[in-house]
Amino acid sequence: MARIFGIDLGTTNSLIAVMEDGRSRVIADPVSGDSLLPSVVALAPDGKVFVGDEAIAMEPHLSVERDGRVSAVGFPGGEFGAVVRSVKRYMGRGGEELADEDRRRYTFADLTGAVVRFQVGARTFTPPQISAEILRALKARAEAALAGETVARVVVTVPAYFNDGQRQATKDAGRLAGLEVVRLVNEPTAASLAYGLNEKAEGCVAVFDFGGGTFDISILNIKGGIFEVLATNGDTHLGGDDLDRVLVDALLEGVPDTVRADRHVWNSARRVAEDAKKHLSEAASVELKLDLPDRKIARTITRAEFERMAAPLIDRTLECCRRALADAGQNAREIDAVVLVGGSTRMPLVRRRVGEFFGREPLCTLDPDQVVALGAAVQASVLMGTQGDLLLLDVVPLSLGIETMGGVMERLIHRNTTIPTSTTEGFTTAVDNQTHVDVHVLQGERELAPDCRSLARFKLGPLDAQPAGVPRIEVTFLVDANGILNVTARDERTGREHSVDIKPSYGLTDDDIERMLEESIDFGEQDIEQRLLIAARNDADQILTALEKQLREYGELVDADERRRMGEVTARLEQARRGEDRERLSKLVEELNEITTPFAERIMDRAIKLALEKKSIEELT
Template structure:
């Protein structure tokens, strides 16, 4: 039986891991030794598709044909594309349905773009293991809906991988933390990545990892911080120059570099190289940066409080808070975590690698390498059906442990109905039209009085 791998398909970077004899291991690039694969894909005029660091470098040269942060578009319809998104990429407009990028004269979907990243990680794993790899566990944000999860599975299939299981990213991090620390009790996992935010409350005891509640925002992350700082840099340029896609791409890259410096230093020099012009230089202090991103960081508090409420817990009931995702290196984020949970975050594990390590552990569990760990996860959003008057009737509430089965009796609406239309939805709104449709099907019945 071939080895099962675990993949963290991230917004900014992606990783692959497996469970070895001495624990989970992150697989490096066989050529460079790098452990992080930038989640960047560039489409060249020659037909070549470039993935990783080289693609990220091409973004300033080919900004509209180089896709970064594709994870933010997984499973979304064209109606979810924002004006800012349209300034970064070309989209196929004029028809409803899933997002499609227009790159170098062709159309590609987010799952297709993601599949190139997965193929590269698959190659890394096959080189390291010396065998073909066909099965994988892939992590997803806990608050991904069904469409976003299905899009991730589609990407795996396109990459030649059978996706055995999708694991919520905070849950994967908890697996790695629990194995590393041997911890028991209630922990909170605060996962702020490049494009998504998740929080999960888990109970660890005797090798059982039970998710009590989860919440999040699939359009909130470090990318938003970069955009705020980039906008500040662009504001000082002439409008015709600042609106150019290549200049905007350079500004975002400069902003990301400054963000990393400001995580450790009180100030950062920002250099924005402009084609055909001299470089624009400036200095940004940590205080100025924190003022720019304060609203973004504060938005993480509400999902945390909802998760605690759904779990029936207070901040004082949480034993440890685990920091996951590169954006948790920002000092303001760590202070926010401490303010929410009344304790400093745990930063012992590498926030960039902890999710991949957990995915590797789950892959090992499915492969039979470990039998002393059990993972009990939850549904992130309520499931139900549409009933008379367009009302959404919940059958499975959010944060219910899975697997689960429910039964409820419904009556027909009028006499002598010959069929019942069942509309399955996912969400938290009261009206069916405000929730996400998952499926529709018809059940034939014998005509009887209502």
């Protein structure tokens, strides 16, 4: 069976890993030797796409020439091509949710739609499409490194605090990249798997995951191979990007807004800030320098100053920790181990504050940039059935509910409920002869519907005309192991399944994705499930044709009983060949292969014998 790979689709960097000989390892680029692929995508005006370091080179920035002149280079956006960084921040969000800052940095096509669209020339790109390019680059890297092994099935990690729409967008990205996303795994949980397997961590573990764009805290109980998440909390818009911004603000203090808004200036400032931030993890102070066309900026910032500016951001992470502990029913001092994950935990202030909060030295024995991908590979091997004793029990991060009369959110599934989980709710009509019931699904912790995140709307029906309150429809809300909601409805009286036509509030519809797949000329983008089914059908055709021919030519080599058994399996296979069940099809091909093996061997024997006879005759003559 094809291997399943683990992918960490990060805000700043992405990685691909696989399990080999009982240990997971990150697959480095065979040419450059890099493990991390920068999550930066350049969309050239001619339609070409670049990912990683190549894309960074095309990012708009200021270049200082040898004679000291400063010029603007790179794709500035819009008709001139765009370079998108931290696309993860835009996953599962709608156009109207974009802030002024976003609009300064990128050119967007649609500021009202259910999904953000980046404008490049005459084309537009959604965040799942851009993320798909990163996934495709990782796939290509792994396939090149592994001498032609195909990467078709993957586990992709997501922030634990990602909502339903953000998770769905990540799955969409996989589909658009021609990958089957077998499972989404929460990043801190993946990290705990890597620690549990490699460092034998046990007991109550807190995973503090502070990445490039997102923050998660998960409290787990690890016991005898069961990784049970007790509670999770976080902020999907809090990470290293925000630490950079603190330094950008300090660097550009006094610079007019119009200059600041320039994409070349901003990106150059961001690069200077990012380097400075990394230096400040080692050095006591650093000089930030930026050459603008009309002036040179130089500013020295000490670590103490930076820590003072960053403190409010760290406070926010600890506030999340406090909430997660309360939900887990644990005391900070009862935690057996605290694990640091994500590049932002390299900051000494973070380590110090986390240590103080939990009253113990945090662990970071595994590379904080790699640990999530390593854990994703562990979960991939669990799904392949090669880690029989491990089991992950994760939770839903945010409560799910529906809007009830008066705009109140009624919680149906509470946050931190173990997944998969389901609940059923009865619906009926409010007025006579009502033919449809509208249901609005929400996610969040607030009391009022408008304060929660709208997930989707769906219509139940059509219903038979009846007096109000008579129809009884039972709706099942099921959150699967990916943390994604599925809705089914049943008429309680007739037991008949109702169709549920779900319209997601944010993100792509199935039709959108189909269209994107059709539009793409790349064969690799075809729906993977469909491709696998076609491949399985081809296998079936091949063996059926071969067997028919062999029986015709060498029929005397099989006895009646053998022929009867072959006939039986052949009939079942021919039937499955017309169906859609790939698993059954593959199984039957295997079965037929197995029972015809002795026959094939006999044919081979006969052929060899004939060849030898022929040879001896030739030798004689």
